[in-house]
Amino acid sequence: MKLTEAQYELIEAYLNGELSPSDQASFEQDMALDTALADAVALQREVVSSFRAIGLERKLQQAHARWQATQEQESEPEAVVRPMPQSTRRSVNRMYWLAAASVMLAISLSIWLYRSQQTDRNTSLAFSEAYQPDQSGDLSKNFSADIQPHQQARFQSIYRQYQSGNYDAVIRELKTLPADQQTIHYRNYMLGLSYLAKKEPAKAVPYLTAALKTPTQTLHQKSEWFLALAYLKNGEQARARDALQRIAGLDSHPYHGLAAKVLLKF
Template identity: 25%
Template sequence: MNKDQLLQKYLDHSLTEEEKTLLEKEIKENPDFQRELEEAYNLRKAIIAHKKEELKSTFKTLEQPKKRPFITKLISYGVAASVFISILIVVYFLINSPVSNEALFAENFEPYRNIITPIERSEESAHNKSQEYLAFYEYETGNYETALLEFTRLYESEKTSYYLFYKAICELQLDKVDAAIGTFLIHQKLNDTFKEKGKWYLALAYLKNNDIVKCKLLLEEVIKHKSYNYTKAKKVLESITTN
């Protein structure tokens, strides 16, 4: 299946589990594809808005009295009613087509940036460096499997809390959602400077896992305290509440 087909099925909310996996893989391997999804989603919203305007115009036309023979009026109203019903059906399905939790996750998730160890962008720079440097080097270059192993080892040996945060991000990126949730929950008990960021990512992990009750509770907490990504949290909460 090519990218265009995946994109269309994503907008129609008709992806199979296998196709969802392909979509996630495409997003991970091709950052530009994420932008294409967002542009297509925004276009869809614009179409809905346009259809609403058409609907308003149709109402105005129907409301304007015109002096015509009775039969002509009936025919005219019949045609207008048919057009109106057709537009109404299109608008209804466009508006009421639910956005999947998977799509919401894909729209809002991106790995948190490395703010711990500055990385030199060259292959040779990773040699003869500390284990922490190597972990963040793999993280920044997208080698999340290796980064996950390194962050796990680092936390086991040093118990530094932010290693857990980045470990959980790697797990979420690798679609190890249950593991990510478990790691984020442990991290939430440690009260470091990444705790509020962890709440946002834990909410996304619950969203991806279709645990909407826990997702909503965390999003409400993020919004209440205006913590990390609270404006995005508002939009996600609105989407899952209206779906």
């Protein structure tokens, strides 16, 4: 049922409890007699409650980020500066300094090792949680108009191979495919995806980077997402973070929610 603006306003007022008791009773009577109206009210209620839940989700993500920031701050070791006692014997002083320096070096190394292991573990966990092969199946729907039908059919067949997990076959076939301007971006994207699926992110990165040159928005957005994951898997945290922040900052990006989630994990 397509509502008029007046009907929409009335439903909003009803759901917000803004109607007078008599108007409310009469509106409820109308709903009891008119199932289309009752359905329209139910749908509007779903819209309102879903968006309230989305608003809450955002608030919690922000609270989580604030909490994580305080945790990081608390775990930051504080530099303690103590005045050194003056000694008259230079050799004792030198020995003291050497011993202190060795201890400091050992502590710094341990902290560095611990942190790098923790970070590696976090990025690896973040990747495992976020990575799903592209199973959207809509690659073919987004072919630009200048791709010939026979080329489209070839890519569809390659995509089906990818979906069934035959990544080596996909790579073999794509590498023998003659490169042309119409299909080069799809070729690069599929090669990047396949290497990523084979857990070879270093090989995936250049292909996904090249795929970003596509003029097709959907393919560009997908390439951005999988490139961010390839960086993550490859241990390139700064690049991964930059790419994810860019995606998370674009409300229109289909992966912006996922990117925001991954950013919280490492």
